Amino acid sequence: MKVDNAESGAEAAIHVHKVGKTFDSHVKIQALQEVNFTIPQGEFVSILGPSGCGKSTLLRVVSGLIDPDEGGEVRIFGHRQSHRDMSDDVGVVFQTHNMLPWDTVESNIRLAAEVRKLPKQELDKRIDALLPVLKLEKFRGSYPHQLSGGMRQRAALGQILVTRPKVLLLDEPFGALDALTRDQLNVELLRLWQEMRQTVLLITHSIAEAVFLSDRILVMSEHPGRIIEDIRIDLPRPRDPRTSKEAVEFGRYVARLGQIMGVD
Numbered sequence: 001m002k003v004d005n006a007e008s009g010a011e012a013a014i015h016v017h018k019v020g021k022t023f024d025s026h027v028k029i030q031a032l033q034e035v036n037f038t039i040p041q042g043e044f045v046s047i048l049g050p051s052g053c054g055k056s057t058l059l060r061v062v063s064g065l066i067d068p069d070e071g072g073e074v075r076i077f078g079h080r081q082s083h084r085d086m087s088d089d090v091g092v093v094f095q096t097h098n099m100l101p102w103d104t105v106e107s108n109i110r111l112a113a114e115v116r117k118l119p120k121q122e123l124d125k126r127i128d129a130l131l132p133v134l135k136l137e138k139f140r141g142s143y144p145h146q147l148s149g150g151m152r153q154r155a156a157l158g159q160i161l162v163t164r165p166k167v168l169l170l171d172e173p174f175g176a177l178d179a180l181t182r183d184q185l186n187v188e189l190l191r192l193w194q195e196m197r198q199t200v201l202l203i204t205h206s207i208a209e210a211v212f213l214s215d216r217i218l219v220m221s222e223h224p225g226r227i228i229e230d231i232r233i234d235l236p237r238p239r240d241p242r243t244s245k246e247a248v249e250f251g252r253y254v255a256r257l258g259q260i261m262g263v264d
């Protein structure tokens with residue numbers, strides 16, 4: 001369903017309005033409480049918050065994998081997200097990859113694009129362009145178990161990027177990797193975003209990672225999750241891990257966020 005009323009966030013890439021979520025299994029857990037925010041097209045936004053505050057739940061609601069409680073809504077370019085009618089404009093990457101162990105990197109990426117029913121020639125072209133960007137060209141014929149953790153997560157990113165989603169939702173995609181690999185992949189992610197300029201919503205536990213990558217950081221409260229701060233990161237782009245992280249302003253943002261989150 002489309003709406004074109006500006007107040008509803010129809011112009012925005014992501015519009016989250018009065019989103020709450022209560023899980024009602026054997027115990028009732030209110031994971032989210034009245035979450036509101038709007039992200040314009042092309043912005044890179046990170047979500048920080050304490051463990052268990054509802055970050056993954058929020059990302060799953062934005063992706064359409066689960067529906068919010070009644071009264072709340074998510075719109076993607078004006079399309080009302082729901083479990084039954086998920087927007088084609090959204091791609092999601094989780095912490096653990098989704099690759100079939102018996103298929104090569106290339107077939108896994110190919111398979112992920114099949115739902116979009118792209119003509120074979122177009123898909124070949126996209127895969128040929130994507131593999132070098134992900135530094136996986138030499139590994140297109142390798143199986144997941146033959147790759148390092150970082151390569152597997154790059155391939156998982158490839159499975160989503162091949163569909164060219166306008167909105168990229170990332171749930172700690174590099175969270176399980178060692179710090180060095182994670183830093184390298186963040187630099188690559190930033191390079192990709194600088195080229196493609198999709199709208200990105202990233203969940204992370206790392207304040208420095210959020211400041212380095214983002215235009216804006218949303219901070220969530222303890223459970224039940226609400227947005228308690230919305231901070232614009234006015235650091236110049238393009239960003240470079242050495243120079244950007246050494247800048248005084250970078251340190252100021254990290255310190256301020258540390259204070260808000262009680263980890264300074």
Ligand SMILES: Nc1ncnc2c1ncn2[C@@H]1O[C@H](COP(=O)(O)OP(=O)(O)OP(=O)(O)O)[C@@H](O)[C@H]1O
Pocket residue numbers: 023024025029030031049050051052053054055056057058223
């Ligand atoms: N499917 C579910 N059924 C019941 N409760 C759930 C479900 N998914 C999440 N929860 C609960 O909702 C709350 C928020 O969980 P969520 O995974 O969204 O937090 P998070 O901020 O992503 O946590 P972390 O940073 O530790 O990954 C938690 O209390 C969790 O137990």
